[in-house]
Amino acid sequence: MSIAIVGLGFGAMLLLMFLSIPIAVAIIAVGGFGGWMMYGMPLVDMMGGVIWSSLNSHSMLAIPLFMLLGELLLRGGIADKMYDAMAVWLSRLPGGLLHSNIATCTLFSATSGSSVATAATVGTIALPALQQYRYPVGPSLGSLAAGGTLGILIPPSINLLVYGSIANASVGQLFAAGIVPGVLLALLFSAYIAIFHGRAGEEATELVRMPLRQKLALSKHLIPPVVIFGVVMGSIYGGLATPTESAAIGVMMSLGFVALGGQLSWDLLANCFYQAARTSGMVMIVLVVALLLNVTISMTGAAQAVTSWIAAYDLDRLTLLLVLLVFYVILGTFMDAMSMMVLTVPIMMPVILVAGIDPIWFGIFVVIMCEIALITPPVGMNLFVVHGVRTDGGSYGDVIRGALPYVVVMMGFTIVIILWPGLVMWLPDILAGRG
Template sequence: MTETTVGLIGIASLFLLMILRTPVAFAMLIVGFFGYGWLEGTRSATALLLTESYSAVSSYSLIVVPMFILLGNVSSVAGYSRGLYDAAFAWVGRFRGGLASASVIGCAAFSAVSGSSVATAVTLGKVALPEMKRMGYADSLATGAIAAGGTLGFLIPPSTGFVLYAILTEESIGRLFMAGILPGLLLMVLFIGVVWLVSYFDPKAGPRGAVVPLRERFRLLAEAGPLLFVIVASIGGIYLGVFSPVEASGIGAGMVLVLAFAQRRLNWHGFKEAVMGTLQTSSMLYMIVIGANNLNPFFSVTHIPQTLGAGLGQLDFGPYGTLTVILLAYVVLGMFMDGLSMLVITIPIVFPVITAMGFDPVWFGVVAVIVIEMGMITPPVGLNVFVVRGVATGVPLTTVFKGVTPFLIAMVVALILIIIFPQIAVFIPNSMFG
């Protein structure tokens, strides 16, 4: 049996284990350990398991994960997310679909402290959905805006997706964080455009809100100021080169803790809740990294990436034709897998192909993350859709999927623009790092 055949069996086994609801981290560990052991011997596989697991969790750059997760959890528990939403609504609520647009803006702002799509959707969903229901918004528009807006948490820095991509590809976390800013803002603007169009053609779906006096708007903006300051300080500090992403994560988490305690928005119970949530999420992500680090050597010895690259080369689709095939495969996989699983399983296979075609690895990171985001709101899995459905009690699942459809179209438009104009993704990191 050839090494490539063993690799294909390993990939099939990996999908089978996930179909059987084995956690993706343990599915990768099992396939990586036994597959590598099959080809290189049990002793080598055991040594690899020990060394790769240790190197994965001892990585200095991985500290950004628990720190930014803590930042997002404290912000949520302390009620800063509500302040972001109220401030956004005060400024855009008077327009068509103002509440839904405010939800998208709130999702984008909260994404800059959470780094998680699901956390963003849940946090803003609990705040915004009851308000939109009270004002008579169509269920499809309300839930669609939250589910789509939540996906920005996977793109706007600090993104856990970019952290994992950087670890898997040995790219700079700082460059990837900066690369996500303009595409994230582009998506936010397109989502707001979708809200406006839906409300324009069906005014009852997104009625206008009351006009908020200018003084009240500035007051609400000032209330959201502490968290906005933390966002600007942490992300801006990375851009200006004042500190690294790891240092930014620690500074951001420390600042929001001090602010929350100083403003008496956080008590011991809330602090404990935020820390426990951070530990649970971080443990899951660390296990995924361990699983990926043990699976990647197995893929390497099976020569699957090289075989895939050679096969695509023989088809002679050219660089952009090959990219299209890879992205279509991502779309299909996104219908059945969650975003992090897709990322850690596919990047080791497709990344060598992408770099061999001459594409910028940082640019491809942005493209891959956007396609993975699309999978978060597409049937039948659509993780964000199910999360929002859980918050929006009484709304049928079909209604939520109907609501996200126009936002999916907006994501396709954003993806096409970034492929045609790669500077949207690489301008900021290139201006920083040269």
Template sequence: MISIFMFLAALLFLLIGIPVAFVFGTVAILFAFFVPDLGLEVFSVLPFRIFGIMSNTTLMAVPLFIAMGLVLERSKMAENLLISMSALFKNVRGGLAISVVIVGAMLAASTGIASASVVMMSVIALPLMIKAGYDKSLASGTIASSGTLGLIIPPSIILIILGDVINVSVGELFMGALLPGLLLVGIYIVYILIYSYFKPEVAPVYQDVQDVSIKEILLAILPPLFLMLAVLGSIFTGVASPTESAAFGVLGAVVLAKLNKSLDFDMLKYASLETVKLSGMIFMILIGATAFSLVFNELGGTDMVLEFFTQDISDVWAFIAIAMISIFILGFFIDFIEISFIVVPILVPVMEAFGIDPIWFAVLIALNLQTSFLTPPFGLSLFFLKGAAGDMIKTMQIYKGIIPFILLQLLALGLVIIFPDLVFAFI
């Protein structure tokens, strides 16, 4: 029971708004100090665990992929891609929204940073969509959901974290997540086509696009596509590890920025500082979560969860259903990083006891966590979109527009549960 109170105390502090890393560390210290059977001596092994985090070569890919994404964010790649895609789909009803989805998928495969993608698309695409007469709810839903594709389409930061937490190959996890990610892109496009067909006024044909030659389209599409194929291809074929491919990706992003004539000292300074900030935040959360899990396990929390699922319920599908529903509900209130570092490690022993394939289970969690970026009231994509859009769009319009895309994500999650081969197609 004490371990349950510990988990609830952490959730309460998170909901209050206290920084995540401090919540995990503080709750761990408080319960270790006040529970008579523990004491602060339980932290004697913490330095060894922290050293293990520092020397983890898989986690080294996190700051590298962040740096790669930040360089590409400033290289005007998204703007060039959107202009080119808009020209390709200018005669299609809903074509501008489809262009946003495709560009969002390409940015996801090139950067892996959802926040940067949402902000870029909000600044570039939203004014175009409003000018074209698009329904603001559809425009905001398309942009927010397309921006979060970076959570499921490799090279995703969350997939790297899940690979480390669940202890599976990040390369295989990338391969497993590729088809479900593309499936989600396809579902978005089909929904936009059907919705705009039956309600033409929400997504009119937008032909007020500057003429772009085939050469300009190829120059906009091929460089990021080549970088994407080089990074993911080297991982999938086993030529390089995810960390080595991430380092290559950073170099490729710098080369693309140079070709776009957007490489300068200010860009490199911005990318370096933001990489340090984001990486520092993630690793501080990881250290705090390590302290939390250390005390939680000593209090018997993991054993209690394992006993509940394997003895009291003893049904694998009931476990999967409860796990997915719990992650979905928690996603309304707390961030995907907290869920990855606190909730997922509790589920891993149960997953192993039931003999569930860890790659498949990790992809299910990643798809589910993607909704946490979109679900009101604390969906980060909604905040990024509103912040970048300003007065162009109202908060309620964003909430209304995002609901269909949340349902589409749940549909994709259901399809991957029913058809596990979607995960193993490329493995």
């Protein structure tokens, strides 16, 4: 297969998406039709077996379970109290509650696995306080949009689960690889706030002067997410449970914490199950069509054509990754994060393997690119989410202006991990006994 035909198929999928055709339909239309054109019905017939063998797997259960875990924490009132506890401790820092936005997003990300859920949850909780203490609008909204992106990097991450399925990579190793970059990125966000918005929130003096006893009393609300994260991740890395089993443990623990808080009810459970099922269904459909596209790419030799085309330019590892950085940033301006990942990873995997790039490291690279896509206009999903939860009726441009500096921070951080890949691979190597 020629590179021109591969480019034509990729362009056709993008065109269908621009025409507002659902993502899954666009991918399967091109992938299925392309496979039929090349090999006829035998290739189409074998796709049913691919779907069954891929979804008839215990690891696939982790996706709806982690979705349910996040829903329980959100609707059980745990997230609200988490923000209050963060606010009283971090309000002394230059930038005040803007740091609470980042810290709460970081902690909520460690249990929810979804950027959109993180941005919506923390945004709904934080905006009234930010407005009350007259924080600048742009930086407030930008910190919420950027902090929400951590939901797909810090484990448990739905995007890392999907990447692991597409790239046939270890989910446990991917989760381990996401911890250090996720924490470092959160610290960089806070450093940017302290440097450029250090005078924000000077009117929030009552939070700064709160008695120590009251601060300690509020800190108990940080226990549920910390304990859940510790048990879920500890059981995976300790070899005591698979990601699916640890997700089930996390769900049971969250049910216990919600019950202890007096929030557990049949209505709450029904709502959580419905929302988790709805989101999981969307993710699973996209994952299925990505796997079917994988079959077509493998059978038609499209991956080999792309690999040969890139190899002809004789790019070294650094140049290749910088080209991919620019490519993904541009692609992310008009494509949502999940679509971008499932569309490009099957094509790029053979390329990065030939270049000697670790697929675990590349998974973190791709997810950071997805994070950037979430806050780059015009279709950044987190921008829409944060703008949607505000109540002051302000301009969408406020969110864009507040979030764009974080795009620069994330691009700079990506260059850092390209130059020093050990920042990503140190923890997975230690846990795998390679360090």
